[in-house]
Amino acid sequence: MATGSRVTANGLQGARPDRDATVGVAVGTGPKKNRRGEQAMVPDATFTSYYGLPVINQPVWKAPDIPGYFFCGGLAGTASVIAAVADLTGRPALARAAKVGSAGAVLVGMVGLVHDLGRPARALNMLRVFKPTSPMSVGTWLLSAYTPAAVVAAATAVTHRFRPLGALATGAAALLGPAVASYTGALVADTAVPAWHDAHREMPYLFVASGAVAAAGLAMFAAPTQESAPARRVAVVAATADIACSRLIEQRLGMVGEPYATGTGGKYMQAARALTGGGALGAALSGRSRALSRTAGLALVAGSFCTKMGVFEAGLTSANDPRYTVQPQRERLEQAERAPEPSAPDRGAP
Amino acid sequence: MARSTDHLSGDGNDVATASGYRDAPPRMGFFTDTSICIGCKACEVACKEWNHVPEDGLLFTGMSYDNTQGLGADTWRHVAFIEQNKQPDAEGTPNEFRWLMSSDVCKHCTHAACLDVCPTGSLFRTEFGTVVVQEDVCNGCGYCIPACPYGVIDQRKDDGRAWKCTLCYDRLTVGMEPACAKACPTNSIQFGPLDELRTRAQRRVQDMQAHGIHDARLYGHDPDDGVGGDGAFFLLLAAPEVYGLPPNPVVTTRDLPAMWKHVAVATGAALVTLAAAFVGARR
Numbered sequence: 001m002a003t004g005s006r007v008t009a010n011g012l013q014g015a016r017p018d019r020d021a022t023v024g025v026a027v028g029t030g031p032k033k034n035r036r037g038e039q040a041m042v043p044d045a046t047f048t049s050y051y052g053l054p055v056i057n058q059p060v061w062k063a064p065d066i067p068g069y070f071f072c073g074g075l076a077g078t079a080s081v082i083a084a085v086a087d088l089t090g091r092p093a094l095a096r097a098a099k100v101g102s103a104g105a106v107l108v109g110m111v112g113l114v115h116d117l118g119r120p121a122r123a124l125n126m127l128r129v130f131k132p133t134s135p136m137s138v139g140t141w142l143l144s145a146y147t148p149a150a151v152v153a154a155a156t157a158v159t160h161r162f163r164p165l166g167a168l169a170t171g172a173a174a175l176l177g178p179a180v181a182s183y184t185g186a187l188v189a190d191t192a193v194p195a196w197h198d199a200h201r202e203m204p205y206l207f208v209a210s211g212a213v214a215a216a217g218l219a220m221f222a223a224p225t226q227e228s229a230p231a232r233r234v235a236v237v238a239a240t241a242d243i244a245c246s247r248l249i250e251q252r253l254g255m256v257g258e259p260y261a262t263g264t265g266g267k268y269m270q271a272a273r274a275l276t277g278g279g280a281l282g283a284a285l286s287g288r289s290r291a292l293s294r295t296a297g298l299a300l301v302a303g304s305f306c307t308k309m310g311v312f313e314a315g316l317t318s319a320n321d322p323r324y325t326v327q328p329q330r331e332r333l334e335q336a337e338r339a340p341e342p343s344a345p346d347r348g349a350p
Numbered sequence: 351m352a353r354s355t356d357h358l359s360g361d362g363n364d365v366a367t368a369s370g371y372r373d374a375p376p377r378m379g380f381f382t383d384t385s386i387c388i389g390c391k392a393c394e395v396a397c398k399e400w401n402h403v404p405e406d407g408l409l410f411t412g413m414s415y416d417n418t419q420g421l422g423a424d425t426w427r428h429v430a431f432i433e434q435n436k437q438p439d440a441e442g443t444p445n446e447f448r449w450l451m452s453s454d455v456c457k458h459c460t461h462a463a464c465l466d467v468c469p470t471g472s473l474f475r476t477e478f479g480t481v482v483v484q485e486d487v488c489n490g491c492g493y494c495i496p497a498c499p500y501g502v503i504d505q506r507k508d509d510g511r512a513w514k515c516t517l518c519y520d521r522l523t524v525g526m527e528p529a530c531a532k533a534c535p536t537n538s539i540q541f542g543p544l545d546e547l548r549t550r551a552q553r554r555v556q557d558m559q560a561h562g563i564h565d566a567r568l569y570g571h572d573p574d575d576g577v578g579g580d581g582a583f584f585l586l587l588a589a590p591e592v593y594g595l596p597p598n599p600v601v602t603t604r605d606l607p608a609m610w611k612h613v614a615v616a617t618g619a620a621l622v623t624l625a626a627a628f629v630g631a632r633r
Contacts, residue, residue, distance in 0.1 A: 050594030118490015118510025129471040137469035191496035
């Protein structure tokens, strides 16, 4: 025993020190903010890990750059569709607001993307290849086509010059826009982060719906109420889809979905639902009230930003806790062992 | 080199040929037999020296003899130390103290998520079937980092780019074995053609089982697993998660075709819904 032994002038008294003081037996649960430093954790009988350390490396993407880009891209892409249809249906003020909003948002988003790079000077290396296996590569090429279109559409709308070119750009931005809003759902899902990957079915819908929530909010804020009736409709439909998707993710993912309900991610998702739901309600009730329309519009934009922040933060939490990586994989293995003949590989998440 | 989506999962052991190499050498890899690892960390040191990997923090962790903690941008070999009081098993083997040591490394997956998601083409498949970052191309987008199911690749903070084990690509091209394997005094780290290593590992684990070491198991050896088999695989004496390894990793891009389908549906639905909102709207 390690206890009760003494080293004296006559040699060792008492029991010989033994190796029973094992290190790390009482660790293995709970999220850790920092990989470096002291480990002290509560043991969990059903789950083992290496000193409670995460299995996967945490994403190095930073807030607000990356969730901010998800928000901006979603707003810009869906607002481009609103702009084009507003043009076609004779709503010039709505079209102009949507076009300017799109161009501004996508440019701000791209600044965030480049700023987040470890080597911003090498941003153009993204254009070396086209890889359908990389949502980021697909997104790069989408943005390369969409951004000029959105900027030209906005510039021609503001200056009232080069109208045929503006119409062409507006059409191109409207066709590319929804993809700009939705591909980011695949971008986060195509990782080993449990809370992101396991939601790969819902994420593109959540992202595009959340984008439309923001676009509708922007239109309600900036366009006169006589022209923004379609935006108020979009707000109600998109907010319903957005909240339904986020609820579905939380429920279908089981324990892997916990970070969407608790901690920083949970707080953002809660705020997102309150703002989005409240904004949609405002949109439904505002009618011709400019003040209510503007307030509801702001709430929708803020709600969309919170959704993207919530998804982002939930992913970080889920990457940082080995439980979310180990436990579902362990259950999958045990299920395969129980199954008589595991001929078909399980289609679960990594 | 972009791979078509039918290479995203399933069996694909001739990875170099699948990536477009003609007359590629045999696929090379590591078999790390942790049962004979003595935790000397010669591999960690040899790797650092040969690859000029910078110091990454001299910290006391209290985690047995492990102050390295895990793989990252500046740790390409990591020796795990686990002090374990093994519970008595069904055969009545008494409670026994044991010390597990294992040298972890990049797995050089058959279906490598880091390689799939890299948007610059910086990560590539070598003629040896290994996965290497071209540091003169990497722009530090960081996508490979959460894509890796093993937590291997990471961003070097003061440099911005992503770094990981190259399986000593430079040494391989001149017929030398990787620095870690060369330095390993017990041959716990074995380097060679992957098919030879797999045969050798199978013999070793059968041998150990026959001698009553029922804990011995292979990890990452199976070409039918979720990553199509690892180029660097292991013989372990406990469950993978005890060593900090994921028990059943699956390459994330296996589900990418499904993700693209959902993106397409979501995109179409958004276009239609947004346009439909204008039909008969009040003005």
